[in-house]
Amino acid sequence: MTARQVLVVDDEIGIRELLHDILQDEGYQVKLAENAAEAREWRQHARPDLVLLDIWMPDCDGISLLKEWGTGGLLTMPVVMMSGHGTIDTAVEATRIGAFDFLEKPIALQKLLKTVNAALKHGELLPKSEMSLLNLGKDTVITELKQRLSQVAQTKLPLLLIGEKDSGAELCARFLHQPTTPWLVLTDHEKLAEAPIDLLEQYQDGLIFLPEVAVLNKTEQKGLLLLISKAEKFGVRVVCGTAQALPQMAAEGIFDAQLLQVLSTTTLGVPRLEDHREDIPDLARTLALQLAESNEAPYREFDVASLNALRNAAWPGNLVQLDSVIRNLMQTSLGEKITLEDVNRVLEQFADAQLSADFVDAKQLANNLTINLDLPLREARDAFERLYFEHHISKVGRNMSRVADNVALERTHLYRKLKQLGIKIKA
Template sequence: MPGNQILIVDDEIGIRELLSEILQEEGYSVRLAENANEARKQRNQHRPDLVLLDIWMPDTDGITLLKEWGNNGQLTMPVVMMSGHATVDTAVEATRIGAVDFLEKPIALQKLLATVQKALRPSVAQLRPELNLSSLGKGQVILDLKKQLERVLPLKTPVLLVGESGVGFEACAHFFTGPGQQFIAPENVEKALDAPSELLQQATNGVLFLREIGKLAPRSQQGLMQVLGKLEKHNVRLVMATSRPPADVLQDRTFDQGLFALIANLQVALPPLRTHREDVPELAVQLLRQQVEQKRVASVKFDIAALNALRNHDWPGNLEQLQNIVASLAATAGSEDISAQDVNRLLAPYVVKNTLGAADALDLPLREARDIFERHYFEHHIKLENGNMSRVAEKVGLERTHLYRKLKQLGIRFSRRGSAE
């Protein structure tokens, strides 16, 4: 609808200007980008309602940029691809990745306007995944996380989010963004910190989110120090994240200890997905629904056993791994129902890879090492016996009442009727 902001990405200035003129005459607000780098900046800084994206560009092509946005959770707006030389396969690939439509050049006036209007309809725009805490889950663990974030929200101190890779750093960082505020999250943090003044200018009166600051090179650390010194001047709220344990950063001689003291005053720990497994089934259904509604895959759904199998997995890659697994299951589904067998087949390599080894156990306190081993041990037998607790008890040599107490102690969910949960 008129008033929406549209980003046009095309390396040909004539096409950019022509489309811009047409859309502005219709009342749309238009921004232009001649390449992928400029498109990234415009997308992060201005959050367009729609992107018209050319496929063939000299540095990074449109398909690659579309994939990048999708993989990084940044495909939060409808994207219409444009090309004068694309094949049917290219158009299908773009749609599978997440494009909502395709325009063939030369673009007819009525076709352009109809496509833009269609892409901006609520039925299409509502398909955009929102980055907020509900995308991490709705259980007690996430509610507790929300309370922590609410306590630090009024403070102006830079916030450091700490947790394992893939736990949802950006979703939490968005929590600090108020109505109308811009959210700047550079993909290449080190490159962005090479120009701290430009970065601050982009983030003025908004939120600046910097990923993996615990791995910054010395030169980038200097840039971050400059950013810290000018946050108040530019009215910028700084939120950072690291999957590297703070203790490891402190022991790293290449990391400026004075800088770390400045950025680590206010830390919020993000929980790994395995600590709130009860959220996994609903998250998986939500992620699959997005795949289907965006027409990336055919209409499929999880059966109960499949959701159960997903919930019982350890998820070492956390939410990011769950997103990838759901996408793979949706793309390779052989029928309308995704089964537990489908899930277990796909997760099998991860289960083997992440089983605790003797060398790992030697580095842990005895009680923690024993608990991890026992959890793997009982989960293995529950899965092996398809959740039949009578057979599990017989296999491990425990009375059922003793087995139930043990599973409850280890935080393993199960059903006394026989099916593991």
């Protein structure tokens, strides 16, 4: 079994060497940092099992570094603070921010070993680093998004998040979610139609998130409206996301106007990845570090040119596409560092795959739309509608509820139309 890794951060060389020798004799791997800058750099590349962190250091005090790790989503390991001038107030403050415990210098041997052992056991229960709104970026648009979400968090009103797919709506919803309370990403939309109140009872005092509200059919929309109207009674926050123009859908009769009115009470726009490009280098490092911490791939540094290339690339797939590219780079690059050539290689592969998919889709569409244009108008229209409905039926695996939703027709109207066109709907 690999030895547990302890990072000791202290500006006094005597303390560092003493702790190094004691912990190494106990079978731990010990890494040393003489100031906050070294500790910060070390944490960017790896996740130790435990950090012993001095409070008083010349470049940055330990409390500030602890706060920095906490707000940056990097406080995923136990931290024990150390100080020769400790006070009760300092210990309380450190614990409030996220420190596991506090050791006062000079540190007694038995107290040190007991605390280290308890901290490591506690660390086994902590979640590893994962993407969150805290490490999504520092650009103005992200900072303002966090501020607005913090304001919204003061109430439990329903929230509508508007933005491109995979731009971070779920991260926003998780930001509003209170730890230890129920959480649901609702993808089984039939539950809205069948038993919306049961959902509220099951996830009482928690948060229910619908990634895309525009895909709900009329019955499911009515169910969501009922769920929202009763949510406050059960202490449930409802957060919905959409990448569609809901007002236009409501004007066309596809989306329930009353539901739109309720959702429009509180709305926030979620920026695309390309709207905060300056955050992409830090995001790339964060994703790479998470892969290393979960043992999915060894950590590799990025050179400056590779980060510039990532920042300037097109990201139509937003965060999911960036995550795929970083995984690819970490797992397939040959050198110790990710280079510009590595980034270009992977980005070109994605571009070629997309171009090929677009070509195939266009070719299939052209083949399918072979209609005799010399037919009378009514017959030509029927031929087109037949192709249109057959395409949608095939696309959703003959799920007629989804077909009705996608083509914006009531089920009874849809069945009548299919019968008129001679389309059999039984498998």
